[in-house]
Amino acid sequence: MDSLFEKKVYICQNKDSEIRFDSTSGGFFSAIANYVIDRQGFVFGAEFDENWNVVHGYGTEKKDLIRFRGSKYVQSDLKDTFQNVKNLLNDDRWVLFTGTPCQVAGLSSFLGKDYEKLVLMDIVCYSISSPIIWKAFLQHLIKYNKLDLTKVTRIKFRDKTQYGYEYTLMTFYDKDQKELYSSGPESNQMLRSFVSNTSTRPSCYNCAFKNIERVSDFTAWDCYNVYKYKKSLDDNQGTSHVMIHSQKGERIIKELAETLTLYEVDLNEAVESEPAMVECAKPSKLRHDFFTSIASGQDVFDIYFKENIKIKIERFLRKILSKTGLYSLVKRMIKG
Known part of the structure; x- marks a missing residue:
């Protein structure tokens, strides 16, 4: 955080x-990552390991970025990432570290000082799910949806392929890019446990990092209301909000003018559009029973998030509206 810098949002x-x-969203992470890689740097971010656990890893080539691209609503295992970052910085290497606000703050505290070649990027974090829940969901899919994890080569938590940015799906792909499993937010039981704060870590209910004061250079989050700022950018392909916290961040984003379409917006209006920037997740009354049930080996998703007629109707309507191009309009009318 640069106390002398006046924050900006694009x-x-x-x-x-x-x-x-x-x-x-809008591909901001990849632009910053390419910037660091062009300087023979290292990019750290959340990825899946060979067993589909979410961990923090690193890459040094642009082809590596596909591993880190995309949201993963699961707490990542940092392992020895902080020490690796410190070693690289002490060797005068460029480093980009991306993560949740608490992870970025943790790294900053561990390092104890700023480094000119360190770039920090956090996200507006709604909350984060326990890895236990993710493992349980994978087992649920194996049992009830006959998912063969050995055939999975990529998992996208928010896949735009079918309906675009306004209505994303969780999709599992095989090596031929064939869908092995796909479901939307109203029917995906893992996502329902997430958005209801049932699978959330207790610390997320009282998060110390829910404010606009960050130690990062950049904070990124969705921009679903792009139509309010610039209608020509409203193409249902994804747009990011980016808050700049430092002179370093402002310098870098200006150097990326040829890579990014940028439009400065009012900071207060941008923050108001995403309450999760400053508001903690609200505790779920189901959480204790949910985790007690999972500890006893029960399939919690069919107990607490079983599909019903309301969900089936909602899924049907969303798909019809998305296919006809009316989903965005109806969604905005409801919000309005």
């Missing part, structure tokens, strides 16, 4: 349409 889109479409 909405942005990566000018590489393939990167933007493959990203959760």
Whole structure:
């Protein structure tokens, strides 16, 4: 955090349409990551390991970025990441570290000082799910959806392929990019446990990092209301909000002007559009029973988040509205 720097917020889109479409929002992470890699740097972020656990890893080539791209609503295992970052910085290497606000703050505290070649990026974090829940969901899919994890080569928590940015799906792909499993937010039981704060870590109910004062250079989050800022950018392919916290961040984003479409917006309006920037997740009354049940080996998803007629109707309507191009309009009318 640069106390002398006046924060700014931009909405942005990566000018590489393939990167933007493959990203959760507007592809801002990939632009910053490419910047660091072009300087022979290292990019640290959340990825899946060979057993589909979410861990923090690193990459040094642009082809590596597909591993880190995209949201993963699971607490990542940092392992020895902090020490690796410190060693690289002491060797005068460029490093980009991306993570949740608490992870970025943790790294900053561990390092004890700023480094000119360190770039920190956090996200607006709604909350984070326990890895136990993710493992249980995978077992649920194996048992009830006949998912063969050995055939899975990629998992996208927010896949734009079918309906675009406004209505994303969780999708599992095989090596031929064939869908092995796909479901939307109203029917995906893992996502329902997440958005209801049932699978949330207790610390997220009283998060110390829910404010606009960050130690990072950049904070990124969704920009679903891009139409309010610039209608020409409203193409249902994804847009990011990006808050700049430091002179370093402002310098870097200016150097990326050829890579990103940028449009400065009012800071207060941008923050108001995403309450999760400053508001903690609200405790779920189901959480204790949910975790007690999972500890006893029960399939919690069919107990607490079983599909019903309301969900089936909602899924049907969302798909129809998305296919006809009316989903965004109806969603905005309801919010309005």
